[in-house]
Amino acid sequence: MADRRTDRPRLCNFVAQDDCWKKYIEREQEAARRWSHKWGFLKTPLEELIEDEKTENAKPKIQLPEHLQVRPVTPVEKYIKVIPSPPVPKTTQGFIGWRSAVPGLELERVQIQSCKGTFFKDLKWPCEPSD
Structure with a gap:
C-alpha cells in the first residue's frame, strides 16, 4: 500500500516481523505448557x-412415620367425569352456546353478591344508587 504523504511504497522490516512472529510462537507454547x-x-x-x-449417597434410607409419608397418586378419572360432547353444529349461528344448551354440559352459574348491597343491608339502608 502506498504511503499517503509521499506516494511511495511502504518499506517492510522483515527482521522486525520475524521477531514478532517468534515472540508470538513462544507465548503460544508457554500458554500450552501452563494450560494443564x-x-x-x-x-x-x-x-x-x-x-x-x-459412594456418599449409599446411606440407608430412614423410614418416615406414617403421617409424613406421601400418599399414592389418585387417578384423575375418579374425581372428573368427562361426558362426550354433542355433535358440532354445522352453522356458526348454532355454534354459539351449543354446549351450554345441553343440560349435562351447562356452564357453572355463580351468583355474585355485591359488597355494597350487603353493606346497605347491614346498616338497614334502602338499596338505592349512591355516590
Whole structure:
C-alpha cells in the first residue's frame, strides 16, 4: 500500500516481523505448557468426578412415620367425569352456546353478591344508587 504523504511504497522490516512472529510462537507454547496446570481438571471424565458422590449417597434410607409419608397418586378419572360432547353444529349461528344448551354440559352459574348491597343491608339502608 502506498504511503499517503509521499506516494511511495511502504518499506517492510522483515527482521522486525520475524521477531514478532517468534515472540508470538513462544507465548503460544508457554500458554500450552501452563494450560494443564491451570485447566487440567477439565480433562477428567465426569464419571470419575461423580464416583465419590455416589459412594456418599449409599446411606440407608430412614423410614418416615406414617403421617409424613406421601400418599399414592389418585387417578384423575375418579374425581372428573368427562361426558362426550354433542355433535358440532354445522352453522356458526348454532355454534354459539351449543354446549351450554345441553343440560349435562351447562356452564357453572355463580351468583355474585355485591359488597355494597350487603353493606346497605347491614346498616338497614334502602338499596338505592349512591355516590
